[in-house]
Amino acid sequence: MVEYDGFRRFAASLNPYFKMISRTTARNDCISAFNEQKSVLKEMFKGATCRFSLTADMWTSNQTMGYMCVTCHFIDVDWKIHKRIIKFFRVKTPHTGFEMFNTMLSCIQDWNIADKIFSVTLDNASANDAMVALLKCNLKTKNAIPSRGKLLHNRCAAHVINLIAKDGLKVVDSIVSNIRETVKYIDGSQSRKQKFEEIVAQQGITCQKHPNIDVRTRWNSTYLMLEASFPFMSAFESLAGQDKNYKYAPSINEWERASIVCRILKVLYEATLVVSGSLYPTSNLYFHEMWKIKMILERERSNSDNEVAAMVKKMKEKFDKYWLKSYKYLCIPVIFDPRFKFKFVEFCLGQAFGKGAKDRIEKVRKRLNLLFKDYSDDSNTNSNLQAHHVMAIPENDPLADWVYHITEELNDQIDTELDVYLKEKPIHEFGRDFDILNWWKANYSKYPTLAHIARDVLAWPASMVASVSESSI
Structure with a gap:
């Protein structure tokens, strides 16, 4: 557009002193702005105390090329909902679960959020099931997901x-x-x-x-x-x-x-x-x-x-x-x-x-x-409050086993934070x-x-x- 003669004449008629940039400059400026904002977002992700939920959707262009869009969803410290598109890329054919797993894992690693994933929401394509199974296995070996990955895959x-x-x-x-x-x-x-x-x-x-x-x-x-x-x-x-x-x-x-x-x-x-x-x-x-x-x-x-x-x-x-x-x-x-x-x-x-x-x-x-x-x-935070009920006694004391037994009984009787929440009306x-x-x-x-x-x-x-x-x- 910027190299089209008609557009250059139009711009010159508005301001004869304006120097039109080239398409290469426009492209480089866009990429520079993108990389700058990506760095800012990476820093925010790095300092975040929350976990991230991802959504990923596949679509096919008119040229029959497959693309995937990955969006990251999270709630910040001020309890505001956010969503950011963190990857939009072409997926090589065939669109198998293994190929999609590689692209998804590459995206997660690029943003350094492998230890902060909570869930992934996908449609019901069989390739997605295979992809999540591989992703779950990968994250479980690193102890990177809660509940052993039982809440990872959402439809x-x-x-x-x-x-x-x-x-x-x-x-x-x-x-x-x-x-x-x-x-x-x-x-x-x-x-x-x-x-x-x-x-x-x-x-x-x-x-x-x-x-x-x-x-x-x-x-x-x-x-x-x-x-x-x-x-x-x-x-x-x-x-x-x-x-x-x-x-x-x-x-x-x-x-x-x-x-x-x-x-x-x-x-x-x-x-x-x-x-x-x-x-x-x-x-x-x-x-x-x-x-x-x-x-x-x-x-x-x-x-x-x-x-x-x-x-x-x-x-x-x-x-x-x-x-x-x-x-x-x-x-x-x-x-x-x-x-x-x-x-x-x-x-x-x-x-x-x-x-x-x-x-x-x-x-x-x-x-x-x-x-x-x-x-x-x-x-x-020790949510179950057990720290307040641990009796200090030397390990070699003859009564150590008895004290440990009593402490365990006391702790079993203490309501956890979850118990308190569920008991309230x-x-x-x-x-x-x-x-x-x-x-x-x-x-x-x-x-x-x-x-x-x-x-x-x-x-x-x-x-x-x-x-x-x-x-x-």
């Missing part, structure tokens, strides 16, 4: 919801086909649009948001099309009477079935918006959104309409597959939400698994205790104004070790996607 919430919705819509395509064809017909020409506008005015419909044709590969666009179509039901019916070429008017039965589909998709759509936010913690919200999906699928699976029931069945099969894989790590952030804690997890898992809930709950408890132990061992602030980060900031002195865990757990992003609509949540 992208938006991607899981996307898979659930797509499986369901494959079954009920016939239910929405007439609505889709109606929207397509109206948008087919300007004269049809004008005619439809006249009918809308005649019917006294005040809704300004007209439906747009959906993209079949994007289930959320199908939901938005359905939702926007319902206010115009009478207009579609009137159009059928005035336009002989229009043959797609949905029947009353089709509208009723479409409303059920829309009701189910609405829960999935709203869940996607919530878990895709980047201005607030999402890890503690993921469980609740999945629970809402679980509830509506349970409610609708016995629907009298066979096609709707078949849709729900397919969606529930996909939901159950990922629910069983992910419930153990979905529960952990909820426990660090002072409004719910462990009792809430016990209650929900009891409903979800019935007689088999006891073992499931125990698995979550073990992961929680292991996480707390790892942070307690690393912390300068949950707080009752369930509005959208509740600021979980501010709560932990205010209670840092009371729960120093738990606050460190909460800061890292809440920095974990539930989804790789940052929703453009998150400000409306």
Whole structure:
């Protein structure tokens, strides 16, 4: 651009004394600025007391070249959420788990954060599973990750919801086909649009948001099309009477079935918006959104309409597959939400698994205790307060064994920081104004070790996607 004659003449007309730089100078200045900011960020990472959660997404360009974008998420000492793209690079083909592992490890080593990784959020590609398995093995040998890596791999919430919705819509395509064809017909020409506008005015419909044709590969666009179509039901019916070429008017039965589909998709759509936010913690919200999906699928699976029931069945099969894989790590952030804690997890898992809930709950408890132990061992603060109850006595004293035995009994009776937190009643602030980060900031002195865990757990992003609509949540 800077060497284009037209641009040079334009710049000279604005300021004849300005000396235009060359493209090489522009490139070098950009790279210099990049390296300078990278050094600043490296220093910040080096001095950080928190752990980092990564998201990584693969995409293919028009030239069929594969690229990976790695984003680092963390919460600073002032309890503010941050995310930084730390790597954008081409991945050599074939995109195997081993090749992706090498590129991810190279990125982690370049930023010197191998000992500060908390989690990695990825979609459900098989190569990602292989990559995380290799990464976990590498970090475990260095004792660089908490909970022995059991919380390292998190599956992208938006991607899981996307898979659930797509499986369901494959079954009920016939239910929405007439609505889709109606929207397509109206948008087919300007004269049809004008005619439809006249009918809308005649019917006294005040809704300004007209439906747009959906993209079949994007289930959320199908939901938005359905939702926007319902206010115009009478207009579609009137159009059928005035336009002989229009043959797609949905029947009353089709509208009723479409409303059920829309009701189910609405829960999935709203869940996607919530878990895709980047201005607030999402890890503690993921469980609740999945629970809402679980509830509506349970409610609708016995629907009298066979096609709707078949849709729900397919969606529930996909939901159950990922629910069983992910419930153990979905529960952990909820426990660090002072409004719910462990009792809430016990209650929900009891409903979800019935007689088999006891073992499931125990698995979550073990992961929680292991996480707390790892942070307690690393912390300068002795969270379990045992230091105050150690009786000083020489090792060669005949009573040394007895004193050690008594000390152990005393320590077993002492509540840990985690015990104290879980025994306290949950707080009752369930509005959208509740600021979980501010709560932990205010209670840092009371729960120093738990606050460190909460800061890292809440920095974990539930989804790789940052929703453009998150400000409306």
